[in-house]
Amino acid sequence: MKAYKIIVLAKQVPDTRNVGKDAMKADGTINRAALPAIFNPEDLNALEQALRIKENFPGTTVTILTMGPGRAAEIIREAMFRGADDGILLSDRAFAGSDTLATSYAISQALKKVNDVDIIIAGRQAIDGDTAQVGPQVAEKLGLPQVTYVEEVQKIEGGKIFLKRRLERGVEVVSCPLPMVMTVNGSAPDCRARNAKLLMKYKHAKTVSELQSSNEDYLHLYNDRPYLNIPEWSVNDIEVNLAELGLSGSPTKVKTVENVVLQAKEAKVITSADSEIDELMRELIESHTIG
Amino acid sequence: MNSVFVYCEIEEGQVAEVSQELMTKGRGLANELGCKLEAVAIGHNLDGIESHIFPYGVDVLYVADDKRLYPFTTLPHTSIIVKLFEEQKPQVALMGASSIGRDLGPRVSSALHSGLTADCTSLVIGDHEDKKQGKVYENLLYQIRPAFGGNIIATIINPDCRPQMATVREGVMKKEILDPKYKGKVVKLDVSKYVTDADFAVEIIERHMEKSKVNMKAAPIVVAGGYGMGSKENFQLLYDLADVLGGEVGASRAAVDAGYAAHERQIGQTGVTVRPKLYIACGISGQIQHRAGMEESAQIIAINTDPEAPINAIADYVITGDVADIIPKMIKYYKRNTK
Numbered sequence: 001m002k003a004y005k006i007i008v009l010a011k012q013v014p015d016t017r018n019v020g021k022d023a024m025k026a027d028g029t030i031n032r033a034a035l036p037a038i039f040n041p042e043d044l045n046a047l048e049q050a051l052r053i054k055e056n057f058p059g060t061t062v063t064i065l066t067m068g069p070g071r072a073a074e075i076i077r078e079a080m081f082r083g084a085d086d087g088i089l090l091s092d093r094a095f096a097g098s099d100t101l102a103t104s105y106a107i108s109q110a111l112k113k114v115n116d117v118d119i120i121i122a123g124r125q126a127i128d129g130d131t132a133q134v135g136p137q138v139a140e141k142l143g144l145p146q147v148t149y150v151e152e153v154q155k156i157e158g159g160k161i162f163l164k165r166r167l168e169r170g171v172e173v174v175s176c177p178l179p180m181v182m183t184v185n186g187s188a189p190d191c192r193a194r195n196a197k198l199l200m201k202y203k204h205a206k207t208v209s210e211l212q213s214s215n216e217d218y219l220h221l222y223n224d225r226p227y228l229n230i231p232e233w234s235v236n237d238i239e240v241n242l243a244e245l246g247l248s249g250s251p252t253k254v255k256t257v258e259n260v261v262l263q264a265k266e267a268k269v270i271t272s273a274d275s276e277i278d279e280l281m282r283e284l285i286e287s288h289t290i291g
Numbered sequence: 292m293n294s295v296f297v298y299c300e301i302e303e304g305q306v307a308e309v310s311q312e313l314m315t316k317g318r319g320l321a322n323e324l325g326c327k328l329e330a331v332a333i334g335h336n337l338d339g340i341e342s343h344i345f346p347y348g349v350d351v352l353y354v355a356d357d358k359r360l361y362p363f364t365t366l367p368h369t370s371i372i373v374k375l376f377e378e379q380k381p382q383v384a385l386m387g388a389s390s391i392g393r394d395l396g397p398r399v400s401s402a403l404h405s406g407l408t409a410d411c412t413s414l415v416i417g418d419h420e421d422k423k424q425g426k427v428y429e430n431l432l433y434q435i436r437p438a439f440g441g442n443i444i445a446t447i448i449n450p451d452c453r454p455q456m457a458t459v460r461e462g463v464m465k466k467e468i469l470d471p472k473y474k475g476k477v478v479k480l481d482v483s484k485y486v487t488d489a490d491f492a493v494e495i496i497e498r499h500m501e502k503s504k505v506n507m508k509a510a511p512i513v514v515a516g517g518y519g520m521g522s523k524e525n526f527q528l529l530y531d532l533a534d535v536l537g538g539e540v541g542a543s544r545a546a547v548d549a550g551y552a553a554h555e556r557q558i559g560q561t562g563v564t565v566r567p568k569l570y571i572a573c574g575i576s577g578q579i580q581h582r583a584g585m586e587e588s589a590q591i592i593a594i595n596t597d598p599e600a601p602i603n604a605i606a607d608y609v610i611t612g613d614v615a616d617i618i619p620k621m622i623k624y625y626k627r628n629t630k
Contacts, residue, residue: 014439016439016579099406100397100407101400101401101404101406101407104401128438128439129409129438129439130409130410130438130560131397131407131408131409131410132393132397132409133393133396133397133400133407133409134397135397136365136394136396136397136398136401137397137398137400137401139398140369140397140398140401140402141401145365145366145492145493146365146394146398147365147493148365148390148393148394149390149394162496165390167390167500168389168390169302169500169501169555170498170499170500170501171497171498171499172362172495172497172498172499173495173496173497173498174364174493174494174495174496175493175494175496176492176493176494177492186561187548187554250406251404251405251406251449251451251452252406252407252408252434252447252448252449253447253448253449253450254445254446254447255419255433255446255447255448256445256446257443257444257445257446258443258444258445259443267593267603267604267606267607267608267609268607268608268609269598269608269609269610269611270608270609270610270611271610271611271612272610272611272612272613272616272617272620274620276610277610277617277620277621277624278620278624280592280608280610280621281621281624281625281628282624282628284569284590285625285628285629289568289569289589289590290512290536290569290625291625291629
C-alpha cells in the first residue's frame with residue numbers, strides 16, 4: 001500500500017472571542033503579542049483528516065507547516081501531541097504585515113523546498129481574517145489543483161483522492177489527482193485529543209530560537225533525540241524575492257481600522273411573569289412589529 | 292475607462308441571487324466611476340441568459356458556454372477569468388462570497404497578483420493619499436469588512452494592482468432591476484482558447500444541490516434558537532412561534548452543530564445574514580460570529596436563562612427565564628389579541 005507525504009498548513013490565531021484594547025497597532029495591523037493565541041479551529045479539522053489518511057495508509061507522514069512569530073511553535077507541538085510526525089516553523093520579520101497573497105507566496109516558496117509532497121491540507125479559513133484565501137492561493141502558486149470545503153476524504157486510489165465537499169446548498173463528491181491542495185471545513189470531524197504517550201515524547205520539542213532563550217538543562221537531549229528539534233526557517237532558508245513579502249509584497253493595504261465597541265442598548269429587562277410577557281406582546285403588536 | 296466586472300454564478304440556468312445583487316452594486320460603482328459594467332457568465336446551455344443579466348444595467352456580457360463548464364469546477368473557470376481579465380483589464384471585479392466565489396476568487400487573485408478582500412459588507416469609491424510616497428490615488432474601491440471576529444471594521448484598499456477584487460456575501464447588497472429593457476452587448480468566448488485539458492483534472496462524481504427551502508432573508512420575523520434550547524424536540528416551540536407570527540426559524544452555529552436544526556437555518560458569519568423587523572433569540576448566548584449575522588435586525592428580543600449573556604448587549608428586550616415557559620405565553624397572548 002502506498003504511503004503519502006502530507007503537509008498540513010496551520011495557523012496560530014488570536015482568539016477573536018477575547019479581543020482587548022491593544023489588539024491593533026497604529027498601522028492597522030494586528031498586535032498579536034497582546035492576544036491569547038490558539039490553534040486555528042478549522043486547521044484542527046484539517047489535521048484530523050491528515051491523521052486519518054495516515055491511519056489508513058501506514059508509512060504516511062504528516063508535517064505541520066506554520067508561518068508566524070516564534071511562539072507559533074506551540075501549535076506544532078500541539079499537532080505532534082495529536083499525532084503529527086513533525087513540523088516546520090516559517091518565521092521571519094520580513095513576513096510581518098503580509099496580506100493573504102504575500103502569505104501564500106511565502107508558504108508556497110517554503111513548500112517548494114519540501115520534496116514529493118502528495119497532499120497539502122489546510123483549514124478552510126482562519127478566525128482572525130475569515131478570508132479563506134491562503135489555501136487556494138497556495139494551490140495556484142504551486143500549480144496544483146485545489147478542492148475547498150472538504151468534509152471527508154472518502155478514498156485514495158489510482159493516484160486520485162475522492163473528497164466530499166460541503167457547500168452552502170448541498171454536497172458534492174469530487175475526484176482530484178495527486179498532488180493537490182485541499183481546504184477542510186469546520187463541519188468535518190473534530191480533531192482527536194492529545195495522546196498521552198505523544199505528549200510525553202514531544203513535550204520538550206523546541207525550535208532553535210526557543211532553545212536559545214530557554215535555560216534548558218538537558219541540551220544533550222536534543223542531540224540524542226533529533227525529533228525534538230523543530231526546524232525553523234527564515235527568509236534565508238527559502239528562495240524568496242523579499243519585495244514580494246510583508247507590507248511591500250501585499251497588494252491590499254489597510255486604509256483605516258475602526259474598533260467596534262459593542263454598545264449596550266438600553267434594553268428593557270423583563271421577567272417571564274404573565275403580565276410582563278403580555279405587556280411586551282402588546283407593545284410589539286401596537287408598533288406593528290408583529291401582527 | 293476600465294470597467295467594473297461581475298462574475299455571474301449560474302445554478303441550473305439561473306443567475307444566483309448574490310450575482311444579481313452584485314450587478315446592482317456594480318452598476319452604481321460604474322456610474323460613479325464613469326465606466327461600463329461588464330459581466331461574465333460561464334456554464335452550459337446559456338442561450339438567453341443575457342435577458343436575466345442586462346436588466347441590471349450590464350453593458351457587456353461575456354459568455355463562455357461549454358458542457359464541461361457546468362457544474363462549476365475551479366480550474367477552467369479560473370483560466371477563463373484570468374485570461375479575460377488580462378484582456379479587458381477591469382479596474383474592479385466582484386464575486387459572490389459563496390462556496391464558488393470564495394474558491395475561485397483567491398485563485399484568480401493569485402494568478403493576477405491582484406489584491407482580494409473577502410466578505411465585504413460595504414463597497415465605496417474614494418481617494419487615498421499615500422503620504423510616505425507623496426502619491427494621491429483617485430477613485431479607489433474602499434473594501435469595507437469586519438475582521439477579527441467582528442471586533443474591528445477595516446477599510447482595505449488596493450492602490451497599485453488591478454483589478455481591485457472583492458467578494459460579498461449573499462444578502463448584503465440590495466438587488467434592483469435598473470431597466471427591464473436595458474440593452475447590452477453579448478460577446479461569446481471561444482472556450483477552447485481559454486481552457487486547457489489539464490484544467491479538467493477535478494471531476495465531479497456526485498452532486499446533490501437543494502434549492503433552499505428556507506427563506507430566512509425575506510422573513511420579517513426570525514425566531515432563532517441556540518445551544519441553550521437543549522434538544523431538537525425543544526426547537527418545535529420555535530416553529531410554533533414562528534408559525535403563529537408568520538416568521539422563519541433560524542439557529543446559531545452551536546445549535547446546528549448539535550443537530551437541533553438544519554444547516555440551511557444557520558445564522559451568523561458562516562451562515563446567513565438576516566435583517567428582519569424582529570429577531571427573537573432563544574437560548575442563544577450571542578457569540579460575535581452569531582451577532583454578525585443578525586445584529587442589524589430592527590428589534591431584538593433575547594430570551595435566556597443567563598442574565599449576563601452577550602446577546603443581551605444588543606437586545607431591545609431581555610427576558611430572563613425559560614424559553615419553554617415564555618414562548619407559550621407569547622403565543623397565547625398573540626392568538627388572543629389579533630385577528
